[in-house]
Amino acid sequence: MKLNKLSPKSREELETHLKSKTPSFYHSSKTSTVIPYDHIESYLEDLGVLEFTMVNLTELPTHMELDGEGNLTIEGPVTWQEAKAYCHSKGRDIMTSPTEELACILAGFATSATGERCFGFGTLRDQVISLEYLNSKAEVHTLSSKNKLPINKELEEYQRSYNSFKDFKNAPFPRMEVETDLLTGTEGQLGVITKAILKTTVLEDRTFIFIKLPKWEENFSKHLEIFSKVQSFRDRIFSCELLDSNSMAVLPEEERIIESGDLIFLEVRSSAFESVYEDLISKFELITDEDMFEVPAAKSHRLRMNVPRFTFERNSRMGVVKKGTDVQVSPEKFPELLEIYKELSTLGIDYNLFGHFGDAHLHFNFLPDQTKVETCQEKLEELYRKVKSIGGSPFAEHGIGLIKQKFIADFLDPLHYVVFDQIKNEHDPENILFPMGFLNLNRSIG
Numbered sequence: 001m002k003l004n005k006l007s008p009k010s011r012e013e014l015e016t017h018l019k020s021k022t023p024s025f026y027h028s029s030k031t032s033t034v035i036p037y038d039h040i041e042s043y044l045e046d047l048g049v050l051e052f053t054m055v056n057l058t059e060l061p062t063h064m065e066l067d068g069e070g071n072l073t074i075e076g077p078v079t080w081q082e083a084k085a086y087c088h089s090k091g092r093d094i095m096t097s098p099t100e101e102l103a104c105i106l107a108g109f110a111t112s113a114t115g116e117r118c119f120g121f122g123t124l125r126d127q128v129i130s131l132e133y134l135n136s137k138a139e140v141h142t143l144s145s146k147n148k149l150p151i152n153k154e155l156e157e158y159q160r161s162y163n164s165f166k167d168f169k170n171a172p173f174p175r176m177e178v179e180t181d182l183l184t185g186t187e188g189q190l191g192v193i194t195k196a197i198l199k200t201t202v203l204e205d206r207t208f209i210f211i212k213l214p215k216w217e218e219n220f221s222k223h224l225e226i227f228s229k230v231q232s233f234r235d236r237i238f239s240c241e242l243l244d245s246n247s248m249a250v251l252p253e254e255e256r257i258i259e260s261g262d263l264i265f266l267e268v269r270s271s272a273f274e275s276v277y278e279d280l281i282s283k284f285e286l287i288t289d290e291d292m293f294e295v296p297a298a299k300s301h302r303l304r305m306n307v308p309r310f311t312f313e314r315n316s317r318m319g320v321v322k323k324g325t326d327v328q329v330s331p332e333k334f335p336e337l338l339e340i341y342k343e344l345s346t347l348g349i350d351y352n353l354f355g356h357f358g359d360a361h362l363h364f365n366f367l368p369d370q371t372k373v374e375t376c377q378e379k380l381e382e383l384y385r386k387v388k389s390i391g392g393s394p395f396a397e398h399g400i401g402l403i404k405q406k407f408i409a410d411f412l413d414p415l416h417y418v419v420f421d422q423i424k425n426e427h428d429p430e431n432i433l434f435p436m437g438f439l440n441l442n443r444s445i446g
């Protein structure tokens with residue numbers, strides 16, 4: 001297996017490579033948890049790939065600009081962290097972003113990234129105005145979120161099947177309604193995104209309220225009280241996140257903010273804090289004021305970011321590929337999801353649970369040693385069968401990449417493969433853009 005690496009430093013170099021028709025994977029910050037970057041060579045070798053090229057987009061030039069209406073133009077490998085700092089300096093804020101802020105914004109469209117603030121602001125699909133990309137022939141195209149995709153019989157059926165997931169952050173297959181959907185969540189298989197224009201919001205002061213709770217495995221009634229009551233506060237609460245006791249335990253001691261039990265935190269618009277206190281917090285029946293405390297924004301943010309980072313680090317230290325979930329279910333099915341996770345917590349394998357609690361979207365991560373990896377794999381397969389039976393979405397934000405492909409088949413019908421084939425044939429007929437991606441699953445599984 002021969003793995004070539006390339007880092008174009010200009011748009012021209014990128015175009016020249018595209019025109020060479022070399023099958024390639026175009027990456028940005030490499031924070032995706034569904035691409036095994038650490039051992040990509042052996043992974044591809046196992047797939048029977050003889051030669052492949054990894055194209056690093058992070059050395060291309062960047063540009064950021066805010067217009068008078070608060071629309072942000074991003075060109076090149078700008079990270080969420082850089083864009084946030086830029087927007088803040090101009091009194092604006094990014095509405096939603098992945099917890100890992102060193103990821104790139106244009107890659108965020110490719111993975112249909114979501115994050116904490118989806119609770120208050122919805123998804124990137126709601127915020128994008130236009131996307132510019134280079135297609136497989138290195139031609140520049142611009143897609144608008146205002147224009148519908150041309151419809152045919154198969155796409156109509158596909159869109160109907162998407163309807164049952166329309167309230168989820170991401171369905172098991174990308175939405176295909178408007179032009180920008182083509183490059184959103186298709187993981188770089190249809191083109192290289194070079195520019196995006198997205199809406200921003202006014203920068204507002206926020207208050208982070210942390211709520212101490214018992215361990216969810218022992219009793220999650222307090223957790224569920226918060227879940228059901230926060231739902232009607234999405235206009236004043238930007239995020240509602242869970243960090244369970246085991247998430248705290250993966251952190252270095254000096255980073256932990258409580259010694260035992262779980263935490264849920266609410267990111268509240270400070271100007272609306274009084275009304276949130278009066279209408280929500282003071283009305284909790286199972287939770288008292290003594291269970292709550294305020295944490296400065298920067299500290300909350302660091303804590304939230306550190307949990308997945310240290311979880312990831314622990315798995316790397318143990319030499320295992322992430323064995324975690326990215327499942328979102330409907331609010332009615334959330335207690336069932338917690339019961340499913342409760343079963344996984346009794347296997348004698350270390351784990352943690354954290355994530356976007358208010359959106360019924362949690363990451364359960366096994367933290368196994370090498371001897372338990374196979375059991376985890378079997379248990380995850382069982383879990384996905386249950387998720388399917390309760391109508392959940394299996395990969396609500398991290399995407400499918402290479403690692404999750406083995407779990408996707410149950411969630412797709414022949415009609416999805418037909419549309420995947422149609423769009424791949426139309427946009428990348430020579431199959432040079434991430435050819436082993438999920439749009440080609442039909443071909444690879446025969």
Ligand SMILES: Cc1cc2nc3c(=O)[nH]c(=O)nc-3n(C[C@H](O)[C@H](O)[C@H](O)COP(=O)(O)OP(=O)(O)OC[C@H]3O[C@@H](n4cnc5c(N)ncnc54)[C@H](O)[C@@H]3O)c2cc1C
Pocket residue numbers: 025026027028029030031032033035057097098099100102103104105106107108109110111112113114115116187188189191192193194305308309312397398399401434
């Ligand atoms: C600690 C941690 C926390 C995370 N939290 C979240 C979270 O809250 N929400 C979330 O959604 N994700 C999260 N992720 C996953 C990851 O950060 C996102 O998937 C992110 O969008 C990947 O960005 P990247 O720049 O690292 O992309 P890469 O890993 O470099 O690439 C990811 C995919 O995008 C494609 N791609 C990259 N750039 C382009 C481009 N310019 N044009 C076309 N395709 C491109 C690649 O081909 C690949 O398929 C987390 C990851 C970690 C490690």
